[in-house]
Amino acid sequence: MPPRLLVAGTHSGAGKTTVAVALMAAFAARGRTVQPFKVGPDFIDPSHHRAACWRESRNLDGWMLTKAYNRATFLRAAKRADLSIIEGVMGLFDGSSAVSDAGSTAEQAKELQAPVLLVVDGSAMSRSAAALVHGFATFDPDVRIAAVVFNRIRSEGHFRLLKEAVENALDIPVIGYFPPNDQFGIPERHLGLVMANEPGWREQVYTLLGRQAEETIDLGRVEELARSAPALSDFTEHDPQETERAQASPLRVGIARDPAFCFYYADNMDILVREGAELVFFSPLFDRTLPAVDLLYLGGGYPELYARDLAANVSMREAVKAFAAAGGVIYAECGGLMYLAERLRDFDGVDHEMVGLLPIEVVMTLDRLTLGYRQLEVILPCP
Incomplete structure (x- = not known):
């Protein structure tokens, strides 16, 4: 079909990540092959998806990607799974526009014809919960709120009380709840939740989340709802990931990957391989020299949290600078660009020497931090 369910919240912080990850962990523990997805440009939540159900999470984005690409991505990843769980972004109807569903969870719910499991923070409500759910259920008739x-x-x-209030007023089942519990809370910081692969992270949290879902959510009903999703037509145009180019001497792409550089889309890795690249991973934090590569890919992450250690690894900073001086090509974005700067000033106001390829200083400050989509116009020719 494939079986699928979209987990959405009424707003950011309602608990959709907690519920989505708990469902992934619970069904994986039951022996189901669960394929996770995340709506929007998010690297962090997918790391928890992967840790909970042991499959690479895929991003679906109505602003950055075409409808055809999103559909192809979903069908390709979901076809060998028993169940697909899609975690939404922000509130169900929040996206890049205040007057349309562009870039929103609702947009993907409609495109994929996925039933929606609405997560509601009911901590300070009783009958008012019915009015809230009613508003979400009727705001867009093409979005199907299947359960709460x-x-x-x-x-x-x-x-x-909450279940009676909603089910008495609406033909929408309330199929469970989650209690507050610090043991399975995922800490937050300036860009969202902490990553699942960070040192000291408690991996047992996924087991706890799965067990809680077994206790207080009707998982049988969840699976029924996922299987109620209508048939989704196959992607009939050219699938952008179907063909693979074979090269006698593949381009070796060195990809920085460690706790400081961890923001990568799985699809981008697949595209590089499809185009004939050989992926070579290295760590600017822990490795002393660069591997033998033709191109460097420095992705985003948290260089500001590891600035002291990055600065202390002088041999790696010099190796990156020497690679560029020898004509090596470097693609850097987000934290990767910060690493190429002359200095990085952390949140405590301490300066740390970086690679020094770009004549800039990066200054971290929380009061000016904003997240959202941005469009750039290239005004100079690029090689």
């Missing part, structure tokens, strides 16, 4: 899960519910009695 309440988050931050401290007692079975409170859950029964």
Whole structure:
């Protein structure tokens, strides 16, 4: 079909990541092959998806990608899975526009004809929850709110009140809840949640989340809802990932990958391989020299959190600079560009020497941090 369910929240912080990851972990523990997806330009939540169900999470984005590409990406990844769980972004109807569904979770729900499991923070509500769910269910008739899960519910009695209120007013089932519990909370910081691959991260949190879902969410009903999704037509145009170019001498692409550089889309890695590249991973944090490569790819991440260690690895900084001086090609974005600067000033106001290829200083400040889509116009020719 394939079976699929989209987990959406009423707003950012409602608990959709907690519920989505818990469902992934619970079904994986039951022996299901779960394919995770994330709506929007997010690197962080997919790291938790991968850790919970052991499959690479794929991004679906109505602003950056075409409808055809999103459909192809979904069908390709989902075809060998028992169940696909798609985590939304922000609130269900929030996106790049205030007057349309562009870039929103709702847009993907419609494009993929996916039933929506709405996550509602019910911690300070009773009957008002029915009015809230009613508004979400009727705002766009093409978005199907298939069920509700309440988050931050401290007692079975409170859950029964909320369930009765919603089901008495609407033909939408309430199929479970999640209690507040610091043990399975995922900490946040300036760009969102912490990454799943960071040192010291408690991997057992996914087991705890899965067990909680087994206890307080009707997983059988969740699976029924996923299987109720209508048939989704196959992608009939050229699938951008179907063909692979064979090269006698593949281009060796050195990709920085460690806790400081960890923001990469899985599809970009696949595209490089499809175009004939050999991916060679290295660590600007821990390696002392560069591998033998033809091109460097420095992705985003958290160089500001590891600036001291990056600065201390002088031999790697010099190797990157020497690579550029010898005519080597470097593609850098986000944190990768920060690493190529002369200096990086961290949140404590401490300066750290970086590679020094770009005549700039990067200054970290929380009060000016904004997240969102941006369009750039290239005004100079690029080689």
